[in-house]
Amino acid sequence: MTETITNAIAVRDTGPGALVAQHRGDIELVMPSHLQKRVGAWIRTTQGLLRRDDKLMKAAQNDVGQFMSVLLDAARLGLEPGTEQYYLVPRWNKQKRCTEVTGVRGYQGEIELMYRAGAVSSVIVEVVYDNDRFEYRPGRDERPLHEIDWDAEDRGELRLVYAYAVMKDGATSKVVVLNKGHIAKARAKSDSAGKDWSPWNTDTEAMWLKTGAHRLTKWVPTSAEYIREQLRAHADVAAEQQAPAQIAPLPQPINTSNDEDEAIDAEFVDEEA
Structure with missing residues (x-):
C-alpha cells in the first residue's frame, strides 16, 4: 500500500519529486536500520516539502544531482529533511549562477545523533537572554545555573547559548558556553547567512x-560506532580473562572502581566554531 501511494505521488510530481521516489532503494540502503521501515513516509514528506516551497523546488530543479546528494546525506544520518533536524536551504552558487539545495544540520539533529550513540542519558542545550539569570564558573560549578522569569513579557536579546550532556554513568560532559562573538564567527562561515531565507534569519x-x-559534539560521542567500539572492548577484555584451567592465575580481588565514572571537569570553551 505504501509503495502504491508513493508511486502515485511521484506520477503527479515532475523532476525532483519523481527522482526521490525513483531512488527509494538508494535512500533506504544508506538509512540506519531503525528508519528503513519508514522510508516511504520519509520520501512523501520530502515530496511534500517541494510542492509547498517554490524556492526549494526551483533550487532542486537547477541541480537535481546536488539535491539528491543532500537527501542521501540526511538519510545516512537518519534525520528528517525540512525540519529542525535537517534544514533544506536554497543557496546561491556563484559559479553556477543559480540557487541549489544545501543541507544544514539543525540543533535537534545534533541532539538526536548524541542520543543515538547511546552514551548520554540527557542533553541540555539552552539560550540565555539578557534578563535571565545565568551563573557558571568553570572549576567550581559542575553545571550552569540558569533562572528564567517566565512571567516576563520580554526576556531581552539573545546573550549566550550553553550546552552539556549527562552521561549514562552520571558524569557531566564539558560545558560549552558561547557568547555573541562566538555566534558571529559561526554565522560568518555560512554562505547564506545574508539571505532572507537563511535559517540564520528565519529561525535565529x-x-x-x-x-x-554542534560544539558539544566535540566532547560527546555522536556515532553508533561508539557502541560497537565499547562492545569490542568488552569482548577483548573477556577474551583476555579466559585462560586455560591448568595455567589460570589465582583469583584476584575485583576492583569495581572506574576513573571514567568520575565527573568530567566542566570548562568555558573559547574557540572558533
Whole structure:
C-alpha cells in the first residue's frame, strides 16, 4: 500500500519529486536500520516539502544531482529533511549562477545523533537572554545555573547559548558556553547567512542552539560506532580473562572502581566554531 501511494505521488510530481521516489532503494540502503521501515513516509514528506516551497523546488530543479546528494546525506544520518533536524536551504552558487539545495544540520539533529550513540542519558542545550539569570564558573560549578522569569513579557536579546550532556554513568560532559562573538564567527562561515531565507534569519534562536549543540559534539560521542567500539572492548577484555584451567592465575580481588565514572571537569570553551 505504501509503495502504491508513493508511486502515485511521484506520477503527479515532475523532476525532483519523481527522482526521490525513483531512488527509494538508494535512500533506504544508506538509512540506519531503525528508519528503513519508514522510508516511504520519509520520501512523501520530502515530496511534500517541494510542492509547498517554490524556492526549494526551483533550487532542486537547477541541480537535481546536488539535491539528491543532500537527501542521501540526511538519510545516512537518519534525520528528517525540512525540519529542525535537517534544514533544506536554497543557496546561491556563484559559479553556477543559480540557487541549489544545501543541507544544514539543525540543533535537534545534533541532539538526536548524541542520543543515538547511546552514551548520554540527557542533553541540555539552552539560550540565555539578557534578563535571565545565568551563573557558571568553570572549576567550581559542575553545571550552569540558569533562572528564567517566565512571567516576563520580554526576556531581552539573545546573550549566550550553553550546552552539556549527562552521561549514562552520571558524569557531566564539558560545558560549552558561547557568547555573541562566538555566534558571529559561526554565522560568518555560512554562505547564506545574508539571505532572507537563511535559517540564520528565519529561525535565529534555533541557529544559536544548533551552534551550541554542534560544539558539544566535540566532547560527546555522536556515532553508533561508539557502541560497537565499547562492545569490542568488552569482548577483548573477556577474551583476555579466559585462560586455560591448568595455567589460570589465582583469583584476584575485583576492583569495581572506574576513573571514567568520575565527573568530567566542566570548562568555558573559547574557540572558533
